[in-house]
Amino acid sequence: MSAVPAEEFVAELRALAPRYWDSHPFHLRMHAGQLSKHELQAWAANRWYYQRCIAQKDAAILSNCPLPEIRRQWRERIIWHDGTQPGEGGAENWIRLAEAVGLTREEVLDERHVLPGTRFAVDAYVNFARTQPWVVGIASGLTEMFSGALMRKRLAALREQYPWIAEEGFAYFTNRIQAVAGEGRATLDIVVEHSLTREQQLAAVAALSFKCDVLRAVLDAVDYYSGKGKP
Known part of the structure; x- marks a missing residue:
């Protein structure tokens, strides 16, 4: 089956925006200032598990990729999350x-608050990156196309609605907002260039849909745990 034109393919990917987790009830309550401190802690602890696995996911994609030019580009993501030495990187900023x-650093790192639903969803995402073709794995990260606006909105909401959170706690978002726009464009370019058949294009769309499901599953788990979600 012949691939559709790039513009149509990109439109199919962007059409998944409503499935992104920005419209999840938990995020809506967060932005409205309706979360308790306990709920924010549950969110931070569970999102930590996702954050700490991102570098593993990216390493899995890198290990499957035979193209050195893509590997050179992709390994920068691992460095961004892990840093070049202890005390640096996106994961460290999430702990802050x-x-x-x-929360204490100890209880974040020992993952005592990570819910089974969160662990199941995130582990499935890492396994997906390990077992799928590298282009499909990269396509799953195209949620970057949707995340920049959400991060800006969330940062503003957290500062306004939860003024007790110290400003140094927002380093993850302030640093990530700057990085995500460029990464999103680069990721899309890679997926469009290397999805050469219609089957590969459809696999990329399915991968992005799967990633949206993973993210929403994490919030479903936290939302249900908070007592405000539906069984």
Whole structure:
């Protein structure tokens, strides 16, 4: 089956925007200032598990990719999350946010608050990256196309609605907002260039849909745990 034109393919990917987790009830309550400190802690602790697995996911994609030019580009993502030395990187900044909402570093790192639903969804995502073709794995990360606006909105909401959170806790978002726009464009370019058949294009769309499901599953778990979600 012949591939559709790039513009049509990109439109199919962007059409998944309503499935992104920005419209999840938990995020809506967060932005409205309706979360308790306990709920923010549950969110931070569970989102930590996702954050700490991102570098593993990216390493799995890199290990499947035979193209050195793509590997050179993709390994920068691992460095962004892990840093080049202890105390640096996106994962470290997420721990600082968790501390700013009242958790200790110890309880974040030992994952005592990570819910089974969160663990199941995130582990499935890492396994997906390990077992799928590298282009499909990269396509799953195209949620970057949707995340920049959400991060800006969330950062503003957290500052306004939860003024007790120390400003140093927001380093993850302030740094990530700057990075995600460029990464999103680069990721889309890779997927469009290397999805050469219609089957590959459809696999990329399915991968992005799967990633949206993973993200929403994490929030479903936290939402249900908070007592405000539906069984």
